[in-house]
Amino acid sequence: MPQYKAPLRDIKFLMHELLQAPQALAGVPFYQANDTADADLLNQVLEEAARFVETELAPLNRVGDEEGCTRHEDGSVTTPTGFKEAYRKYREAGWTALDADPNYGGQGMPHLVSNVLVEMMTSANVAWSMYPGLSHGAYSALHAVGSDELKDLYLPKIVSGEWTGTMCLTEPHAGTDLGMIRTRAVSNGDGSYAVTGTKIFISAGEHDLADNIVHLVLARLEGSPQGTKGISLFLVPKFVPNADGSVGERNGVVCGSLEHKMGIHGNATAVLNFDGAKGYLVGEINKGMNHMFIMMNAARLGTGLQGLGLGEVAYQNALAYAGDRIQMRHEPRVNADEPADPIIVHPDVRRMLLTGKAYTEAGRAMAMWLALSIDLEHHHPDEAQRKEAADLVALLTPVAKAFMTDNGFTTAVLSQQVLGGHGYIREWGLDQFVRDARIGQIYEGTNGIQALDLLGRKVLMDGGKKLQKLAGTLQEFVEDNADDEDLAPYLDQLGKAAGQLGSLTMVIGQKAMAGPEGADEVNAAAVDYLRYFGHVVYGYLWARMAKIAHEKIRAGQDRDGFYLGKVQTARFYFTKLFPETKALAATIKAGNEPLAVDDRAVFGLERALVGA
Amino acid sequence: MPQYKAPLRDIKFLMHELLQAPQALAGVPFYQANDTADADLLNQVLEEAARFVETELAPLNRVGDEEGCTRHEDGSVTTPTGFKEAYRKYREAGWTALDADPNYGGQGMPHLVSNVLVEMMTSANVAWSMYPGLSHGAYSALHAVGSDELKDLYLPKIVSGEWTGTMCLTEPHAGTDLGMIRTRAVSNGDGSYAVTGTKIFISAGEHDLADNIVHLVLARLEGSPQGTKGISLFLVPKFVPNADGSVGERNGVVCGSLEHKMGIHGNATAVLNFDGAKGYLVGEINKGMNHMFIMMNAARLGTGLQGLGLGEVAYQNALAYAGDRIQMRHEPRVNADEPADPIIVHPDVRRMLLTGKAYTEAGRAMAMWLALSIDLEHHHPDEAQRKEAADLVALLTPVAKAFMTDNGFTTAVLSQQVLGGHGYIREWGLDQFVRDARIGQIYEGTNGIQALDLLGRKVLMDGGKKLQKLAGTLQEFVEDNADDEDLAPYLDQLGKAAGQLGSLTMVIGQKAMAGPEGADEVNAAAVDYLRYFGHVVYGYLWARMAKIAHEKIRAGQDRDGFYLGKVQTARFYFTKLFPETKALAATIKAGNEPLAVDDRAVFGLERALVGA
Secondary structure (H helix, E strand, O other), X not given: OOOOOOOHHHHHHHHHHHOOHHHHHHOOHHHHHHOOOOHHHHHHHHHHHHHHHHHHHHHHHHHHHHHOOEEOOOOOEEOOOOHHHHHHHHHHOOHHHOOOOHHHOOOOOOHHHHHHHHHHHHHHHHHHHHHHHXXXXXXXXXXXXXXXXXXXXXXXXXXXXXXXXXXXOOEOOEOOOHHHOOOEEEEOOOOOEEEEEEEEEEEOOOOOOOOXXXXXXXXXXXXXXXXXXXXXXEEEEOEEEOOOOOEEEEOOEEEEEEOOEOOOOOOOEEEEEEEEEEEEEEOOOOOHXXXXXXXXXXXXXXXXXXXXXHHHHHHHHHHHHHHHOEOOOOOOOXXXXXXXXXXXXXXXXXXXXXXXXHHHHHHHHHHHHHHHHHHHHHHOOOHHHHHHHHHHHHHHHHHHHHHHHHHHHHHHHHHHHHOHHHHHEHHHOHHHHHHHHHHHHOOOOOHHHHHHHHHHHHHHOOOOHHHHHHHHHHHHHHHHOOOOOOOHHHHHHHHHHHHHHHHHHHHHHHHHHOOOOHHHHHHHHHHHHHHHHHHHHHHHHHHHHHHHHHHHHHOOOOOOOHHHHHHHHHHHHHHXXXXXXXXXXXXXXXXXXXXXXXXXXXXXXXXOOOOO | OOOOOOOHHHHHHHXXXXXXXXXXXXXXXXXXXXXXXXXXXXXXXXXXXXXXXXXXXXXXXXXXXXXXXXXXXXXXXXXXXXXXXXHHHXXXXXXXXXXXXXXXXXXXXXXXXXXXXXXXHHHHHXXXXXXXXXXXXXXXXXXXXXXXXXXXXXXXXXXXXXEEEEEEOOEOOEOOOHHXXXXXXXXXXXXXXXXXXXXXXXXXXXXXXXXXEEEEEEEEEOOOOOOHHHEEEEEEEOEEEOOOOOXXXXXXXXXXXXXXXXXXXXXXXXXXXXXXXXXXXXXXXXOHHHHHHHHHHHHHHHHHHHHHHHHHHHHHHHHHXXXXXXXXXXXXXXXXXXXXXXXHHOHHHHHHHHHHHHHHHHHHHHHHXXXXXXXHHHHOOOHHHHHHHHHHHHHHHHHHHHHHHHHHHHHHHHHHHHOHHHHHEHHHOHHHHHHHXXXXXXXXXXXXXXXXXXXXXXXXXXXXXXXXXXXXXXXXXXXXXXXXXXXXXXXXXXXXXXXHXXXXXXXXXXXXXXXXXXXXXXXXXXXXXXXXXXXHHHHHHHHHHHHHHHHXXXXXXXXXXXXXXXXXXXXXHHHHHOOHHXXXXXXXXXXXXXXXXXXXXXXXXXXXXXOO
16 A cells, blocks of 8 residues: 655745745735735644645545546446545635635635645545646636626635536547537526537546536637637536525536546546536636636646656655565675665666656746746736746746656656566556556646647747746856856756757747748657756756755754755756756757658558658 | 557568568578478468457457456456457467477477567557467477476477466565575475465466466475575476376466456466475476576567567557547648648657657567577577577567567557547557556566666676677678768767767776676666667667668669658657667766765665665
């Protein structure tokens, strides 16, 4: 049975030493007014969250995987044993309200805190965590663009956790390409709409945890144009509420089936059939795609956290196994009295473990940096600061989603490898972490789509301004610390790579403007570009963490070796993982030409679609 | 429902054009005497194998995954629906006898042919293929070192497929480290032994396909020394045969349970309890490890073929999806009349598909080269030629096992990614290919162990002689074709990388001899070294395939575009995959130092085991 212990020591290091979050939030009246940015309070909430997650959610993880969800003939769905009770406790303890608006019953805590909670929940039980996770996305969109009437009726219920939410985007023929959706809405003439269509892959789409489910649904209003410009966002409740907020009549939305998936079995992935269901417009007509991206961006960081959380728990269990399992000799011997040594002494096992640790700790630093930036984006009194934070969030969100889920999957697979044959056996739990981690690379926009978002929209579309801002921050750090001998080996690599990232961007940018094939050049480079970008960000964060750690060590303040651990993991990162950038630079430079192959000759298609 | 079509065109290209197998085997009296190396016959057998595999085995693949195997209270095991009937047809069609010794009922076909059959079977149904696969391993060991009495009694039954075989090595506390096994054998005084102990992870360990199961079991004979030098190999039949070969009394070996695994559900992975079971010594006392490696080396190439076969079928299904699924626009448009273009037009989708194709076709070339070399090793009349072939087989076997299973897993994961959300849904089949492919990296010696075998035993132990021989072959090819402008870009990269492989080997070799830490340096470098090595071999094979293809194109003989496909895939390989060597060179050079971290500080252990 796998174990999970929340990495509080590292989280506190990042919150208080790397990000100095209480100080950063001290200048934000919203948190001061709500008294929610106090350092001791933040620690207390994190500790309480850790306790809840370790004791209530982690023990249900394997149950969820083994039992899955059950759909009954009437379309109702039962979640795995224990899920409902855990949700009741979660709700009653107030976790659903953590970072929500106090005007609707929320606690007004920083997003930084809920970010950590989500990481812990995904480590402990990712399938379970998706029920409140989807609610949070629905909350964000409704809070941002919903009418006061809708907000007053629905938000208090979502914040209290009595009702949960979903995002209904995908249809059988329309996944990445939402412009093709066919679900339609017709006005009922009373301010409501009749919504009809089929949505698939709806996470938490039907279940028994809550009294009601609030579906946020993309649909095309009668008479709207084709494509993405004709899509609106509708709220479709499972039960239409009465004016007093009590649950009213059953609405015309039914779970037609549940998908059989590779993993996240404990979450109900529903096919939802909307048959003239009563819905309400959220935000403006034909602005559904914009509104949807409010949910989507939150969901993308949330998905990145799944990569982080699953990497962390897989690493923890591989580490425990590697310390216990004795097999083969190392010289000098460690266990002279036993027939073999613990496998953690073998360098290749250490390589696998260190890979997990280095990716996980850098990912956590990036995610918390991003979460703090979201707090500043939303609440900082200075507009320039809000803009700066918003730009960073926009730039790093696709990196967080794709790089963290890719590295999380890699970490889960390497951790499974540490267990050898036992890693392939279900009861040891690593198999589940690998299967559960795989979906993060696919949903909420595949990692290929994230890469296009980064390179095409976030970097090239504004002429590289957001990238230059980030590069400036890195360059400043490199220059400010040029005399620090401890950091020299890292800063040299980091400075060169940041410079090369700039020149690679220029090259791609020039190709992108050269005629109709330009789009193909962006598409061809995007995935490798995002990985290169991710390494530069992780390198920057490892260098900053190492700087703090070296200072502590020099000051004689490394009592438990935590800072030595940071320094040595940083060294590992720069010598064993960061060099991937050398290969990526070469493949980015190779461009689209090697991909523009003859479709008949190479793929056996009947006609050449692209290449020649 | 996933589909599979055997890649006969590519297989024939490799057999007749790249390897010129009939010509190579023409000088081998064994095949001439059995008349089994004729070009037309080889083609005919391959076509018949393809037909059988596509129609009989592929349709059972998903059934096997969904149903799994069932153990009954009496320890008997039922395989999934259809498995038994398919095995009967397989056996009756003579496939179990394909490359077996005519003295025991075999057909005496080249191993090259059975290699192709195994690739096809693993594409179609890897779990099913393991039942005859394990028999083949048992056959090889028994044939090589068994007494005439044992061979006469057991081999005809295994060759006819009436009985199947297993390899019983692993115990709960002893996987990689077989020197620690506790299963013991005591002489019965009548030439037989009583074998007692528990073996785990026994593939095809119990089932209903055959009348009898022949277990080859590693055990320690009473009075033998501890460690690997005290291990012997025993044959333990499920039913003790009568002298006439009929099935006799039930022996004391029982399936205690079946493992619940991530994949290969259709194969029964058994815990086998031996309780004084009657066994017979195979080969010499205390030489069990050596004898076991006869099976193991065959099993390692067979495992590599699983990576190849699963990569191939995953690629085929991703390709079919990418051609059908329309989503998003490409400029210029391909489907002007439809709302979107097939996703195969998007460069990143092409990158994923081409990765699968490039790895798969190079892997097939390497596997068939290796298989032909095994034929020459076993049967060539000239001792020097046998030695040369044996050295190549020894050198490339760990590469085939690890590089092919790693690339197969990568291909399966990328192919799953091509399907987006559908890739995560079981009915589409990609999920199963990923889960089934994962075990290849773990069993028959983890890929980390393969890397140590390559670098430590095969390369360094003989002072680099085997490597130098291979490097000479490569260098010769590069020099011979120095004037070929079509090949220039590949040969330049290949020549440099082969040279760097030599210098990296020297550096590691020197570190390896420098005191007790030398072993750690080998262990630290091994996995990255094997990947570098694999790329050099694949690069060599792609260059050779491109040379043939360019010649055909220049001669106007590329009627169906097959050769253009080879040339363009070679170009993709060298520009998009081969550059991984740049990163690997850097991480190999970084050595063990970044891994020699403080165990308390980095891993939170109570004491420092290795680093400081």
